[in-house]
Amino acid sequence: xxxxxxxxxxxxxxxxxxxxxxxxxxxxxxxxxxxxxxxxxxxxxxxxxxxxxxxxxxxxxxxxxxxxxxxxxxxxxxxxxxxxxxxxxxxxxxxxxxxxxxxxxxxxxxxxxxxxxxxxxxxxxxxxxxxxxxxxxxxxxxxxxxxxxxxxxxxxxxxxxxxxxxxxxxxxxxxxxxxxxxxxxxxxxxxxxxxxxxxxxxxxxxxxxxxxxxxxxxxxxxxxxxxxxxxxxxxxxxxxxxxxxxxxxxxxxxxxxxxxxxxxxxxxxxxxxxxxxxxxxxxxxxxxxxxxxxxxxxxxxxxxxxxxxxxxxxxxxxxxxxxxxxxxxxxxxxxxxxxxxxxxxxxxxxxxxxxxxxxxxxxxxxxxxx
Amino acid sequence: xxxxxxxxxxxxxxxxxxxxxxxxxxxxxxxxxxxxxxxxxxxxxxxxxxxxxxxxxxxxxxxxxxxxxxxxxxxxxxxxxxxxxxxxxxxxxxxxxxxxxxxxxxxxxxxxxxxxxxxxxxxxxxxxxxxxxxxxxxxxxxxxxxxxxxxxxxxxxxxxxxxxxxxxxxxxxxxxxxxxxxxxxxxxxxxxxxxxxxxxxxxxxxxxxxxxxxxxxxxxxxxxxxxxxxxxxxxxxxxxxxxxxxxxxxxxxxxxxxxxxxxxxxxxxxxxxxxxxxxxxxxxxxxxxxxxxxxxxxxxxxxxxx
Numbered sequence: 001x002x003x004x005x006x007x008x009x010x011x012x013x014x015x016x017x018x019x020x021x022x023x024x025x026x027x028x029x030x031x032x033x034x035x036x037x038x039x040x041x042x043x044x045x046x047x048x049x050x051x052x053x054x055x056x057x058x059x060x061x062x063x064x065x066x067x068x069x070x071x072x073x074x075x076x077x078x079x080x081x082x083x084x085x086x087x088x089x090x091x092x093x094x095x096x097x098x099x100x101x102x103x104x105x106x107x108x109x110x111x112x113x114x115x116x117x118x119x120x121x122x123x124x125x126x127x128x129x130x131x132x133x134x135x136x137x138x139x140x141x142x143x144x145x146x147x148x149x150x151x152x153x154x155x156x157x158x159x160x161x162x163x164x165x166x167x168x169x170x171x172x173x174x175x176x177x178x179x180x181x182x183x184x185x186x187x188x189x190x191x192x193x194x195x196x197x198x199x200x201x202x203x204x205x206x207x208x209x210x211x212x213x214x215x216x217x218x219x220x221x222x223x224x225x226x227x228x229x230x231x232x233x234x235x236x237x238x239x240x241x242x243x244x245x246x247x248x249x250x251x252x253x254x255x256x257x258x259x260x261x262x263x264x265x266x267x268x269x270x271x272x273x274x275x276x277x278x279x280x281x282x283x284x285x286x287x288x289x290x291x292x293x294x295x296x297x298x299x300x301x302x303x304x305x306x307x308x309x310x311x312x313x314x315x316x317x318x319x320x321x322x323x324x325x326x327x328x329x330x331x332x333x334x335x336x337x338x339x340x341x342x343x344x345x346x347x348x349x350x351x352x353x354x355x356x357x358x359x360x361x362x363x364x365x366x367x368x369x370x
Numbered sequence: 371x372x373x374x375x376x377x378x379x380x381x382x383x384x385x386x387x388x389x390x391x392x393x394x395x396x397x398x399x400x401x402x403x404x405x406x407x408x409x410x411x412x413x414x415x416x417x418x419x420x421x422x423x424x425x426x427x428x429x430x431x432x433x434x435x436x437x438x439x440x441x442x443x444x445x446x447x448x449x450x451x452x453x454x455x456x457x458x459x460x461x462x463x464x465x466x467x468x469x470x471x472x473x474x475x476x477x478x479x480x481x482x483x484x485x486x487x488x489x490x491x492x493x494x495x496x497x498x499x500x501x502x503x504x505x506x507x508x509x510x511x512x513x514x515x516x517x518x519x520x521x522x523x524x525x526x527x528x529x530x531x532x533x534x535x536x537x538x539x540x541x542x543x544x545x546x547x548x549x550x551x552x553x554x555x556x557x558x559x560x561x562x563x564x565x566x567x568x569x570x571x572x573x574x575x576x577x578x579x580x581x582x583x584x585x586x587x588x589x590x591x592x593x594x595x596x597x598x599x600x601x602x603x604x605x606x607x608x609x610x611x612x613x614x615x616x617x618x619x620x621x622x623x624x625x626x627x628x629x630x631x632x633x634x635x636x637x638x639x640x641x642x643x644x645x646x647x648x649x650x651x652x653x654x655x656x657x658x659x660x661x662x663x664x665x666x667x668x669x670x671x672x673x674x675x676x
Binding site: 334 | 406410446450453454455456457459460461463464465467468470471472474475478585589590593594596597600634636637639640643644646647650651652654655657660673
């Protein structure tokens with residue numbers, strides 16, 4: 001008996017959405033094994049990881065707070081990936097967004113008015129776009145691989161921010177810590193829910209998800225980008241410019257990542273630090289895939305990924321597990337997703353060998369049965 | 371003169387992890403498979419080699435374990451992309467993310483551990499020769515190993531029948547399959563070789579170059595190695611040249627600090643990444659040349675029945 005993969009006549013719509021569920025289940029199963037191996041009670045570990053973080057209003061607010069940057073980055077990436085534009089530097093674009101928006105906040109500390117926050121968000125979006133424009137330009141003008149360029153720029157962006165908060169932007173009264181002044185109230189996102197840290201950044205993220213849905217589903221440009229991703233030759237024939245697609249994919253994902261950066265600076269952090277994100281830009285890549293490159297899927301996947309972050313922190317405190325376990329789960333989840341995605345286009349076929357009569361069987365073993 | 375010899379030695383030492391990782395990736399890509407997980411495989415190779423070296427006190431055993439770990443991780447990539455035909459770009463990214471997470475997780479307790487790493491050679495008499503001693507006979511054993519590996523890869527790819535078959539699989543898997551070569555098996559071997567080399571590159575960093583373990587200690591070298599393969603237009607000789615060029619750039623930041631150039635350290639640390647972007651751009655500009663040199667089936671899945 002052999003098992004082999006056979007191409008399906010049509011991609012399976014059922015598998016397209018069942019696949020993330022399968023992948024999450026398989027990741028949970030790996031979690032049980034991992035926790036047991038580490039000598040923790042899996043049930044207790046599960047409770048700590050996935051239930052306890054959200055058993056209070058504060059916990060739910062934290063979940064939404066941490067989901068916001070993931071939603072923003074991932075919805076932009078989803079639009080880019082659908083067009084086959086591989087921006088993997090959202091982490092750097094997020095950093096640039098925080099740097100530009102935060103820089104504006106620091107420059108205009110005292111002149112703050114109601115116009116300050118919108119200007120900061122605009123500056124952040126532009127910063128993210130500018131950073132994403134570099135790989136877009138190098139790709140369209142010089143054919144340079146956008147994956148490698150956008151990734152290299154993550155390191156450059158982080159070093160640039162690190163330089164600023166260690167040097168020119170360091171708070172002179174900050175006891176020499178590498179951090180900027182804390183933002184004035186006018187530069188902070190208003191709180192949404194008393195006694196929690198949830199702020200209007202979440203509303204912005206939701207709005208961007210909605211706009212993303214409209215853009216991808218209802219706009220001509222969104223349609224053209226999807227065609228360019230699915231069938232580049234057909235897109236070319238239909239007069240859809242491949243270069244414009246690269247530019248659009250990069251700028252859109254850069255803008256949303258930049259806004260995510262400002263939201264972090266003007267939200268939970270409230271100042272500029274050497275690092276503005278615990279890897280949201282990279283986690284968003286996974287979120288985009290788990291969410292099927294669909295804005296609503298991205299929303300759900302962001303909540304899941306946010307829970308992984310919270311669970312990792314809780315596991316560190318109550319189980320003395322390293323919080324790096326979150327990164328481990330992220331990678332595992334993406335692996336399982338990619339594996340089960342195979343069954344969208346292929347199905348398993350069990351091939352039985354034709355039954356042979358006893359007479360066919362060689363009396364002398366002639367070196368294996370083939 | 372002694373100063374020049376020392377600079378050459380430092381450049382070779384800094385370029386060697388890139389030589390290992392980029393040569394491995396070059397062989398993988400020559401078979402038509404693009405594995406973007408080099409950074410993850412290097413990190414896992416580094417952490418595993420360090421843990422084994424720290425627990426057994428035998429850094430060479432650690433290096434072997436690092437090779438095995440890199441290969442094991444690349445096997446996951448192989449199963450997903452070759453047997454299950456998953457998207458190579460997405461799977462490679464997953465491999466890097468997974469490797470970063472895994473290495474941080476298992477390496478946590480080893481962050482401040484000190485080990486007795488593998489020292490540069492000290493051949494009595496030879497290594498003490500003026501100028502040439504330092505230039506030729508006083509490098510880390512890994513440096514010599516990387517040069518041997520370079521010779522082997524060059525010889526294998528362009529002077530053996532098996533190398534010809536591997537390149538054929540990368541150029542046209544369908545034709546290779548039609549002639550009767552086991553395309554998938556050959557690609558598995560190429561992927562495993564790439565993983566082993568990346569693991570070795572990470573191991574060199576952890577048990578010889580630094581020698582210590584810190585989270586994310588490869589600092590993007592896996593990605594630079596990927597860029598190097600493009601920069602080298604898939605030719606091992608240029609990989610070697612490119613790796614040492616980057617070794618020199620990495621070195622420049624420490625040298626500048628040492629002689630007291632008044633540039634902030636963060637800006638100097640940007641040099642390798644900016645240089646990678648520049649070099650990649652200059653090479654890629656000639657699209658026709660890239661198309662001519664890149665393995666024709668690079669990144670495309672192959673299904674014998676599809």
